[in-house]
Amino acid sequence: MNATFVPPSVLVVGLGPVGATAALLLAQAGCRVTVLEAEASLERDLNESRASTFHPPTLEILADLGVVDQLHERGLVSRSYQYRDRREGVVAEFDLSVLKAETAFPYRLQSEQQNLVEIVHRELLRMPNVEVVLGAPVESAEREGDTAVVRTGGDRPREWRAPWVVAADGASSTVRKCLGLDFPGMTYPERFLVVSVHDDLSELLPGICEVNYVSDPEEWLVLLRTPRHWRALFPVPDGAEAAAVTALEAVQERLQKVADNPGGYSVAHTSLYHVHQRVADDFRVGPYFLAGDAAHLNNPLGGMGMNSGIHDAVDAARSILAAAGGDPSRAAGYSDRRRGVALDLVRAATHRNWETLQQKSPDKRRQIHDKLRDTAADPESAREYLRVSSMLVSRA
Numbered sequence: 001m002n003a004t005f006v007p008p009s010v011l012v013v014g015l016g017p018v019g020a021t022a023a024l025l026l027a028q029a030g031c032r033v034t035v036l037e038a039e040a041s042l043e044r045d046l047n048e049s050r051a052s053t054f055h056p057p058t059l060e061i062l063a064d065l066g067v068v069d070q071l072h073e074r075g076l077v078s079r080s081y082q083y084r085d086r087r088e089g090v091v092a093e094f095d096l097s098v099l100k101a102e103t104a105f106p107y108r109l110q111s112e113q114q115n116l117v118e119i120v121h122r123e124l125l126r127m128p129n130v131e132v133v134l135g136a137p138v139e140s141a142e143r144e145g146d147t148a149v150v151r152t153g154g155d156r157p158r159e160w161r162a163p164w165v166v167a168a169d170g171a172s173s174t175v176r177k178c179l180g181l182d183f184p185g186m187t188y189p190e191r192f193l194v195v196s197v198h199d200d201l202s203e204l205l206p207g208i209c210e211v212n213y214v215s216d217p218e219e220w221l222v223l224l225r226t227p228r229h230w231r232a233l234f235p236v237p238d239g240a241e242a243a244a245v246t247a248l249e250a251v252q253e254r255l256q257k258v259a260d261n262p263g264g265y266s267v268a269h270t271s272l273y274h275v276h277q278r279v280a281d282d283f284r285v286g287p288y289f290l291a292g293d294a295a296h297l298n299n300p301l302g303g304m305g306m307n308s309g310i311h312d313a314v315d316a317a318r319s320i321l322a323a324a325g326g327d328p329s330r331a332a333g334y335s336d337r338r339r340g341v342a343l344d345l346v347r348a349a350t351h352r353n354w355e356t357l358q359q360k361s362p363d364k365r366r367q368i369h370d371k372l373r374d375t376a377a378d379p380e381s382a383r384e385y386l387r388v389s390s391m392l393v394s395r396a
């Protein structure tokens with residue numbers, strides 16, 4: 001950056017974990033940041049099953065931003081995870097400690113995404129160069145020459161102009177639609193049912209880790225611990241009626257098949273949703289940088305969606321700072337770089353996880369399990385494997 005660098009004004013659309021990260025990085029660099037958030041309140045039910053896994057490179061980013069200790073206070077350090085066979089038990093256990101030479105955070109931190117949003121929001125409110133506007137849903141996003149023109153509705157409709165915008169306005173991004181970008185990809189044939197329980201699954205299933213991918217030709221599942229709950233994720237065949245699937249009795253029956261719990265499970269929250277793999281045609285249009293779910297949607301198996309969104313945010317923010325400092329080359333490569341990660345790492349890895357878990361052919365299952373067992377048993381192979389699944393290979 002040159003000596004005459006003047007930090008630019010930036011609009012950040014969306015105050016989820018992606019928009020929050022972009023806003024904090026830009027604000028710390030001296031930019032005048034305006035955050036436009038559609039919701040009038042940031043209060044969320046922590047029982048809701050949103051993203052809750054922070055991978056090592058994301059923790060490195062949050063350390064640079066000075067918020068990682070606060071997140072650890074609301075998180076659970078998870079050093080290893082298992083692949084299991086629903087009928088036969090543990091197939092392979094991966095210990096992230098093998099990554100300790102290359103990251104200060106050789107583990108996953110389990111913490112609901114809302115914790116990060118609250119922590120960053122509090123930081124932003126303390127900064128004189130930041131304005132956070134709640135209850136301001138974006139209704140249009142256009143360009144006038146090099147300038148972005150964004151109009152918001154809500155109680156106080158307004159027009160906003162800025163030389164740069166980070167659009168982190170989620171899966172149904174108004175900005176993406178206004179820019180006329182396609183969002184091609186696929187929707188999985190099944191929906192995912194996520195059930196959060198107050199019960200301690202590690203007591204009911206001794207030997208499980210805090211994250212467990214359990215394969216089965218009939219009903220695979222994921223068991224994952226968050227600071228407040230255990231979550232179980234199940235596939236639900238297309239066509240099943242939502243009310244029948246989420247009825248408490250049906251949920252209890254599903255859980256009892258995972259582990260007997262004579263007293264019955266204490267269910268905190270249930271959600272049933274469609275799962276997609278979609279990547280926008282372009283992540284950059286003039287002053288607009290798309291980031292997170294606005295740019296790409298992925299299946300949650302591997303916990304990569306929010307993490308790659310946070311990495312987008314960092315890349316977008318650094319691209320804006322470089323361009324404002326007179327070097328447009330980083331911004332010019334933003335879309336190719338981040339689309340590459342979304343397609344070649346996140347889409348590939350999360351889809352492979354789905355294929356592994358639901359595999360029906362006994363021969364293929366055996367091959368996959370043998371490979372996982374061999375990989376986990378050899379420290380060098382395990383390290384290479386974990387560099388991908390922990391997203392260290394694509395550090396922003």
Ligand SMILES: O=C(O)CCc1cccc(O)c1
Pocket residue numbers: 049050051053194211222223224231232233300301302303
């Ligand atoms: O693989 C991960 O880290 C997350 C998988 C998962 C498990 C339970 C619920 C959910 O939304 C995702």
